[in-house]
Every structure is written in C-alpha cells, then in structure tokens.
Amino acid sequence: MLVTGAGISTAVDNLTFVVTIPPGFERDMLKGLRPTVQLAIDATAMMQAGIGAQYIQQIFTEEAAKHLRRDKGQFLSRSQGLPRTPVTLSVRIAFNPNVTTSWFTGIMAIINNVTMLGIIMTGAAVVREREHGTMDHLLAMPLTPFEIAAAKIWANGLIITIAVGLSLAIVVQRLLAVPIAGSVPLFMAGVVLYLLFSTAIGIFLATVARTMPQLGLLYLLVAVPMNLLSGSNTPVESMPAPLRVIMSLSPSTHFVAYAQAILYRGADFWIVWLRFLLVGAMGLGFFWLAILRFRRSAAMQAG
Known part of the structure; x- marks a missing residue:
C-alpha cells in the first residue's frame, strides 16, 4: 500500500491499494469538516480488494477516532450533537462496475x-x-x-x-x-x-x-x-x-x-x-x- 499526499501520478503494476491523503487533512478533521481521503484499488483480485477496502476503512476509522478523542474530545455532529464516524467509505468502481x-x-x-x-x-x-x-x-x-x-x-x-x-x-x-x-x-x-x-x-x-x-x-x-x-x-x-x-x-x-x-x-x-x-x-x-x-x-x- 502506498500513502501519499500529492495524488497518483504514475501507474505501478505491483500496487493493489493507493491511499491519497489531501493537504491539511488533520486540520480539517479538527475543525469538523470531514475531509475526503481517496482509496484507489486494483480490483483484479476481487476477493483481496474487497477485504482490503474494509480493513483500510476500519484502520482509518479507529485511528482518526483515537486521535480526535486525544486532541479534542468526542467528535460530535454539529447538527445533532451525536457521535459520528469520522471516516466513511465511498466505493466508486472504475472497471467492472457491476462486479461481474x-x-x-x-x-x-x-x-x-x-x-x-x-x-x-x-x-x-x-x-x-x-x-x-x-x-x-x-x-x-x-x-x-x-x-x-x-x-x-x-x-x-x-x-x-x-x-x-x-x-x-x-x-x-x-x-x-x-x-x-x-x-x-x-x-x-x-x-x-x-x-x-x-x-x-x-x-x-x-x-x-x-x-x-x-x-x-x-x-x-x-x-x-x-x-x-x-x-x-x-x-x-x-x-x-x-x-x-x-x-x-x-x-x-x-x-x-x-x-x-x-x-x-x-x-x-x-x-x-x-x-x-x-x-x-x-x-x-x-x-x-x-x-x-x-x-x-x-x-x-x-x-
């Protein structure tokens, strides 16, 4: 897995997961803006891609929640005042969108x-x-x-x-x-x-x-x-x-x-x-x- 803050510039044959973290990610999280993290997946091996995506979402969710609790207390929704997950997974399938x-x-x-x-x-x-x-x-x-x-x-x-x-x-x-x-x-x-x-x-x-x-x-x-x-x-x-x-x-x-x-x-x-x-x-x-x-x-x- 490759983690980068500058985006994906070249296609690498041996990478399965590429995580792109935008600049100012921590700052926006502390402000409650819910910044977006891009996860690009090579789904040639579909089973590995599906399991890996779930693992990466879980890792980001747990680590982000732990960091927020340490630095700012419980992360609350501005509208409802209820705890919410700081990271959500939005799946966009570029190849084989119907997962055939x-x-x-x-x-x-x-x-x-x-x-x-x-x-x-x-x-x-x-x-x-x-x-x-x-x-x-x-x-x-x-x-x-x-x-x-x-x-x-x-x-x-x-x-x-x-x-x-x-x-x-x-x-x-x-x-x-x-x-x-x-x-x-x-x-x-x-x-x-x-x-x-x-x-x-x-x-x-x-x-x-x-x-x-x-x-x-x-x-x-x-x-x-x-x-x-x-x-x-x-x-x-x-x-x-x-x-x-x-x-x-x-x-x-x-x-x-x-x-x-x-x-x-x-x-x-x-x-x-x-x-x-x-x-x-x-x-x-x-x-x-x-x-x-x-x-x-x-x-x-x-x-």
Whole structure:
C-alpha cells in the first residue's frame, strides 16, 4: 500500500491499494469538516480488494477516532450533537462496475487451461507412442530425441495457441462481453512463450510415467498446486512470505501476472518485459532438462 499526499501520478503494476491523503487533512478533521481521503484499488483480485477496502476503512476509522478523542474530545455532529464516524467509505468502481464475476474467472479459466492442456496433450502424445509401440519405430528412424520431442511440443503448442485465440475472441469477448484493455497479440505472444514451459513439463512427466493413469496422477501432483498458487485463484499477496518466494520460481506465477496486466490494465511490453524474460529463461531451462531426460529415456528404450 502506498500513502501519499500529492495524488497518483504514475501507474505501478505491483500496487493493489493507493491511499491519497489531501493537504491539511488533520486540520480539517479538527475543525469538523470531514475531509475526503481517496482509496484507489486494483480490483483484479476481487476477493483481496474487497477485504482490503474494509480493513483500510476500519484502520482509518479507529485511528482518526483515537486521535480526535486525544486532541479534542468526542467528535460530535454539529447538527445533532451525536457521535459520528469520522471516516466513511465511498466505493466508486472504475472497471467492472457491476462486479461481474465472469469477467475475471473467464480469462483465468483460459490461463489455467493453457497449463493443463500443455502438460496433458504433450505428455499423452509421448506416453501413447510408447504404449502402442510406435516409439520404437521413431527411434529406428534417422531422428534424434530432440527432433522427436520438439515435434511433440510445437504441434501441440500450435493447437493450444489456436484454441486460446478462439476462446478469447468468441467466448470471452463476444459471449461474455469482457472488455479487453490491452493488446491481444502481446498476450498471445506471452501464451506461446509460456507454452515452451508447460509442454516441456509434459515431456518430462512422460519420461517418468509409464502409462496414462500414472501421467494423470503426476499431473495432479504438479499442475494443480501450480494453478492454485499462481495467482489466478488466490492472490499471491495473500500467501505467506515463504510460499511467495517459492512461487516466484514458477513461470505460471509470472504468466498469470503479465496476462492480468495486459488484458485487464492495458500494460504494454515495456511494463511486462521482465516477466516475459523470466518466463522465457525458466522455460528454456526446463526444456533443456526435459530433452536430457527424454534422450536418456529413449536411449534406455532403444537399448
């Protein structure tokens, strides 16, 4: 939270609550003029925004009443002579004024499904090849393990990218009528970058699982916690500090962050470039580990 007396001059991506206290606030309160304090809220995570607004109102009310009792006695209404609350909360919602839940959950569902489809489709492509015996045919061909794995990744990644684009255009923008504030091509570029990571996880899990049921169980252990703690369901700021540090190492957290910044708040590339860089670096690193694991698994199967 940022408290300032000069107003909000720039948009900061990582601020949720901004309190603007006008000049002469204490003087006007002591005179009984009831000055106004502005509370700007980034309501991308609606649950956190609602709870935080109530907490901030309570803090201001208690602190103002305590200060007035100490300096001037009981704060009374001029007309009725009755105690009154020195601070009241006036809510003015600039985005999503009707608080339509589908505006948030619709886009977050697409983001969560990118992780799910990237892992399951790529992992299933490898596991089913092994179950049907066609993996032996591929290994007998003049193909390297890298080429086999890369073919699974780009083919499934292309299908998922097309599905995300159609879902965003048809379901989110047309059927749900969700206003998109930012650049859709920039968001789609972020989806492609994140798919490098999620499809690499599918390849990696496919080298561990021997059957489709085993792949399903591994997916539950890996992807479900990653989705729940990425910020799409529970705000990262509401998590304990050690858990926030752990989740900062997951590309899914940065993917959710820049997707929300682009689609909800209209962020451009120069605002989210660092998160793009982190997702790309982590995705390449895990892709390299997945290829090493797949190469070792293919060598054991060929031998």
